Amino acid sequence: MSILVLGAGPAGAAVALGLKRLGYPVRVISDWRRFAAVEGVSQRVLDGLRQAGLVRAVACANPASPRRVQWSGEERGVNQEFLIDRTAFDRALRVDLLDAGVELVEARVNAVETSVDGHRVQLDNGDTLHGEFLVEARGRQAPLAGKRRRGPETLSLLNRWQAQPGRPASAIQSLADGWAWMARLADGRCYWQLTLDAAAELPGKAQLAHWCARRRGESALVRELFGDEALQPAELHARSSTAIVLDDVSGPNWLRVGDAAMAVDPLSGNGIFQSLSSALQAPAVINTLLRYPQRAELARGFHQQRVEQLFLRFARTGRDFYALEQRWAEQPFWRTRRAWPDAEPMHAAADFAQMRVVSSAVVRGDSIEAVEVVVTADQPLGIWHLQGLELAPLVRALQAGTVLDEVLLRVPVPQQPMFRAWLVSQGMARSR
Structure with a gap:
């Protein structure tokens, strides 16, 4: 039984290692990330990566650094987080796969043709691969098929620039029309991501970097964390941050995991953690579909329910955090997000x-x-x-x-x- 895994991020890598341990021949196909980024993760994420066998990826995490929070007019040093350079992290994930004997194909997927007999994957290098089972783990880049549930349409503008080396740190700050997360690595790489409603009025592409620089100049926190270098236009990448979950995350011979199954608002929780949460259960689901077909419906229902429950948990976490911002409660960005996805409490009373x-x-x-x-x-x-x-x-x-x-x-x-x-x-x- 040949299995193809599309994507070598945390979800794809975790599934591939789990399937390899079960004795399945696995081939992972993945292209490199198109932009540089940094993420802040918790100890829980590092524990999950270690549980999945992604030890080199764990080693990429920088030592814990302080994170400041400016929210609803108050500032708190809430906790610490581990900053991860995604370029180095993605490279380490590939090393973890190769160390485990998983075949890795570095190419971009152009098209996937699926039938009851299997899957035909066309690559940008001209090759065509065939697999009897397919795992879709390309994150938000995975094509969306079928019905889905979407949260408020959200856009994130990621800015990156190089400064002098210094003490690593990160912060999050609420703004009238959205919020910003920012981080500085020890080597001087700096990141600032502004998250807004997708319908926000923005300047044209040629002026967007200058507009972001002006927005940074309005923040005393930015100037304190980064200095005057943050006030210059920087390399910019725009991406969707809309929360989304698919109604169908599996089929008889395929399974979606990570952001390809459900992606959350970045305020709701760490993306790597939610990717791992669905990926760690996937090998058992796939093994059941392949070896115990009489339990196929049970296995698919299990995967679907847990993806949906995880999505709701993250969505409600984000909703409650948005609701804590009182200064701009009636501004469109905040009003919409403090009421989505529902009014159900995050934790129900015990009975x-x-x-x-x-x-x-x-x-x-x-x-x-x-x-x-x-x-x-x-x-x-x-x-x-x-x-x-x-x-x-x-x-x-x-x-x-x-x-x-x-x-x-x-x-x-x-x-x-x-x-x-x-x-x-x-x-x-x-x-x-």
């Missing part, structure tokens, strides 16, 4: 009485299987186990009227405090 045990799909070993899970207000897709402790039989017993002390006899002694604490967090009275 033990509403807890349900249902059959649902989970990753079990290397495939997707149906098991009993516990659905809670805050975990609508269900929880199978808590650090190895299966919850469904214990919750069933409690719901049937068995007293807690008797149920605890079924739990290993070292795990009893953890189980008790979980029950309390789910709204069960301590005295029960």
